[in-house]
Amino acid sequence: MNKTILIVEDNYVEASNLQRILAKAGYIVLEIAMSVKEAICIAEKNRPDLVLIDIFLKGPQTGIELAYWLCERNIAFVYLSANSNQEILSQAKKTEPYGFLVKPFREKDVLVTLDIAAYLHEQKQKLAVRKQIVSQELFSPSELLPGIVGKSxxxxxxxxxxxxxxxxxxxxxxxxxxxxxxxxxxxxxxxxxxxxxxxxxxxxxxxxxxxxxxxxxxxxxxxxxxxxxxxxxxxxxxxxxxxxxxxxxxxxxxxxxxxxxxxxxxxxxxxxxxxxxxxxxxxxxxxxxxxxxxxxxxxxxxxxxxxxxxxxxxxxxALRERKDDIPLLVRFYLNHFNKELGRNVKSFSEKAMADLMQYNWPGNVRELEHFIQRSVLLAQEETVKSVELPKNQSLDTAHKTADDRIRTMEENDIDHITKALKVAKGKLAGPGGAAELLNLPYSTLVSKIRKLGIKKV
Incomplete structure (x- = not known):
């Protein structure tokens, strides 16, 4: 059965060119929608196999907002874009599209992208079923995944x-x-x-x-x-x-x-x-x-x-992102190298372990492994009482505050939207609503709240 495609593009010339390429390749083009509202109406009546979405559309809603709507309904989509700036592309990537087509379109690029999109969607459908199966099974990580240590x-x-x-x-x-x-x-x-x-x-x-x-x-x-x-x-x-x-x-x-x-x-x-x-x-x-x-x-x-x-x-x-696993890794490698080297080093002192926990570990688990091996070789007692780590690589987290690091855009968005919701007393739309305070379309605000996992006040 030939795949059905909905084109969402407000430039008629570009849309007609795409329609010609798709028809020639055997695809069925349902319709050409000029806006998000029109696209949703068409998709609700005739569920397409795939949607081609222009990021910038005439009207209050963007293609990115349509993408979130399609995600909720498990409909595959590919973005159509000109030379978008990095911020727009970053927003688009959060919707996890099946590809990007850059204008002007080349027939070969269009067909290859659609082929990949169909393949990706099929695979993700299978993996979604597999995920449901896995969520119902009980696992013992130590039995099933040998060699990977940690509980973070x-x-x-x-x-x-x-x-x-x-x-x-x-x-x-x-x-x-x-x-x-x-x-x-x-x-x-x-x-x-x-x-x-x-x-x-x-x-x-x-x-x-x-x-x-x-x-x-x-x-x-x-x-x-x-x-x-x-x-x-x-x-x-x-x-x-x-x-x-x-x-x-x-x-x-x-x-x-x-x-x-x-x-x-x-x-x-x-x-x-x-x-x-x-x-x-x-x-x-x-x-x-x-x-x-x-x-x-x-x-x-x-x-x-x-x-x-x-x-x-x-x-x-990275190891610095799962420091809770360091004590478990230390114990694992101590046992390993004691057996391999014929030694009997039982532990690290509290101070030594605290130093290990504070260090940034730029070489990650491999660096920790080599460090434990060296410590076992050099240890004169059953307990390693002190460690020497490169001072220029240490992460002095004990003296850092939350304000010392650069906050991500998502963190700033969460704080900004949460504050607006509190001022608006939970009201989203209308006069005095959060959408008005933030100067955002209502649908955009709802999409952001859903995407960022913000709890309504």
Whole structure:
């Protein structure tokens, strides 16, 4: 069945151009709406498979407000935009769109974006079902996720995401700073999947020269180039039936990005020097410590590849964001290194532990692990009474106040709206209402309250 699309665009020329491209490709365009109000009326009568929304529309409501309405009804959407400023784009991203189309539209870009949007929506539907199943199950983190230590709220959220996605074949993008334990997350995803009896193949995209990574990933035939004395089976073939982990994917060259996109789309590879394509069955898990959205904006990472990989992102929190886990990690690594090194260091003193808790840990869990190993080696007694940490990296939280840090835009918005609600005594619309005090359309205020989780006064 052909997919139905609603176009929400108040520029008739742009809308007609889109309609022509979509009709040619076999899509059914329900209608062209010129405003949010008109779009809602059409969508309520004929639920579209996907909506294309111009961010800026004539009238009091913007495309972003329509996006929130669509989110509530689980209708997929893609934004249409010209050169919007960063603030507008940041607001748009909060609605979690399935893509952006930048004006003027190119036919190829439109069709690729719609293909990705349909894929993302389908995957998220499956994952939503999986999430409901997981929420009804009881888990023991220590049994199911070995090697990941901690009970903090942020870490538990990460563990929940692992449990949801692991049994599926969905591509996963793991995001986090260096040393946070992204590779441990990969191990857990693989061990909890139906592919656990098959290989888990790991490759660091930043560690191999650009001249070798093509052959490393896809393999080559004998005689394909100077020095190719025999056939080489690439990592994707080695991972057949299992999982391939592409670490530091943000370092991948543009040429390889194109090839990886084809692997994700077509499920096949070409060996260097090969004459036929080879079907592969490997789940792709990627990781990066870069902000790939920024890399996309700067033209260093392909947008279509980003959306293919970003179906289910998992963020691994920095250690400074989960300091409650430090005592548990210290105990875990003490036990580990005592066994490995034949030592008997039982604990850290209260003062030493307080110093560990205050330190910023820029190298995250990996830095803590190495520090405990060194402490076990150097300890002269069963208790480590003092520690030496780089003073220029310490986070002197004990002497900081809440006013010393820069507040986020969301925090400022919450305070501003809450204050207006108190002044208006909970009244939202009409004379003296919060919307009037804030000089915002009523619908925009309601969207912000819902998005920021503000409790009405």
């Amino acid at each position: 709220i942020k870490l538990q959220h990460t563990l929940d995401m692992i449990r949801i996605v692991a049994p599926t074949d969905t591509s996963v993008l793991i995001v986090g700073e260096s040393g946070t334990g992204k590779e441990r997350v990969v191990d857990c995803i693989h061990s909890l999947s139906s592919r656990k009896s098959k290989p888990l193949v790991k490759i660091n995209c930043a560690a191999l020269p650009a001249s070798l990574i093509d052959s490393e990933l896809f393999g080559h035939e004998k005689g394909a180039f100077t020095g190719a004395y025999e056939r080489r089976i690439g990592k994707f073939e080695q991972a057949s039936g299992g999982t391939i982990f592409l670490d530091e994917i943000g370092e991948m060259t543009p040429d390889l990005q194109i090839k990886l996109l084809r692997v994700l789309q077509e499920k096949e590879i070409d060996r260097i020097g090969g004459k036929t394509s080879i079907k592969i069955n490997a789940r792709v898990v990627a990781a990066t410590n870069k902000n790939l959205e920024t890399e996309v904006e700067k033209g260093r990472f392909r947008m279509d590849l980003f959306y293919r990989l970003n179906v289910f992102p998992i963020t691994v929190p």
